[in-house]
Amino acid sequence: MTVQVHHLIGGEYVAGQGQHTISVTNPANNQPIAQLNAATEAEVNQAVAAAKAAQQEWKEVAVSERARVMLRYQHLLKTHHDELATILAKETGKTFEDAKGDVWRGIEVVEQAANIASMMMGETVENVARGIDSYSYIQPLGVCVGITPFNFPAMIPLWMFPMAIACGNGFVLKPSEQDPMTPMRLAELFEEAGAPKGLLNVVHGTKDAVDQLLTHQDVKAISFVGSVPVGQYIYKTGTENMKRVQAFAGAKNHMVIMPDADKQTVINQLVGASVGAAGQRCMAISVAVFVGNTKEWIPEVAEAVAKVRPGLWDDPEAGYGPLINPAAKARVLELIQSGKDEGANCLVDGSDFTVTGHESGNWVGPTVFSGVTPEMRIYQEEIFGPVLSCTEVDTLADAIALVNANPFGNGTSIFTNSGAAARKYQHEIEVGQVGINIPIPVPLPFFSFTGWKNSFYGDLHAYGKQAVRFYTETKTVTARWPESGIVEGQNLTIALK
């Protein structure tokens, strides 16, 4: 019997009345493992209403009690770490170890949300005028919404609702319809941690549910992570409807390899950063930029990448799993073909790869191109597959110019033993997250996730202090308490005296 994925609305788990049924499939064989009914208009309205009602109570709960819910939640998530990773691996195809990493990076945000009291501190200035003090509070917005992608079904919802709720908001999550079971388990554990019913609601569906949330009068802020076209649409529609929006989108991340870098370190780091998680990471390295004579290392890079063997989630030898669905596989294969047609050298070709006994899965083997130039589609487009494009430049300045000309700005890294080269790169590169001898520089939650350019639309980023600013409003008070109880005279100017 197929598992029915429920919505969570006002603390109740409901299958929903929606007529649009969506199948959740195992990417390793495309067989259904669950199904969901896309939320109806009434169900989305109920979820927002539940979040709004719960938030009215929640915003009055002491900040340290809000923090305690997060403390209990992070503990429960750790207790259920392997169980969550198993659910996640089965519905995404990720290897178990990688699935554990997905859950762990989310847990770290919950740990940070447990520090909410110090992050909610406002500012004070005494004597802004004689006998007058000014101070500010930050207060929650009301109902916030999260719309999340398939590729990190634990980490990315956990970027959003713990911070929003710790700030005193209610929340409606619309997770990816392709792997909704992990977020549902996250939500169940959140209630188990003591979160009041209705504070976190989960509705499933696709564009219809999202459109309703984008235009709902009671929704104040929208956090989105996903592809560029949808991110642009969410940002435009949300802001047109006067919502606060942060929209994280696609990427094309470059690793710059300097001649003074350690060759073996570069090769080791590049393998996992390029084809790990089948390249379905927004911070994956999809372009390796070989500076000067490091181009001679390309055959050894290709040889190392070629050794990675995809496989099933519970195969401890598997380097990564299948792509999420047949359309994703078809798109990656089409892009690999375009690379060949446009004249890149396909050093390792994963187009025909399959896993014996699981031939119907969405497998793509590790693939490496050399001689890639900026005019080629494999350079211009986000492939979101296990494909590494190698390109060559003469100098660090050329590498910087290449990366800065790219419309994306999510992550980048430089491998070098020169502090001066690293300093120049970190200073001049127009990318929001920079690794120095670190291939995938995802910031920990006391910082924020700071993509730039077409990788992010908005201004305040995910988690860390920026998330607290995103999910709150600032209120500034100017106060006078004269000892006499009387303010003498009249003031017809705007100046405080």
Ligand code: NAD
């Ligand atoms: P997607 O854009 O297809 O879907 C993301 C979410 O939007 C899902 O919940 C989906 O149901 C919803 N959606 C899809 N089409 C919609 C539409 N027309 N209108 C309204 N909502 C719609 O993305 P995906 O394929 O799930 O995820 C992969 C993408 O996410 C990649 O481009 C990747 O780079 C990006 N991503 C970015 C980051 C980041 O931090 N920048 C992190 C992870 C993933």
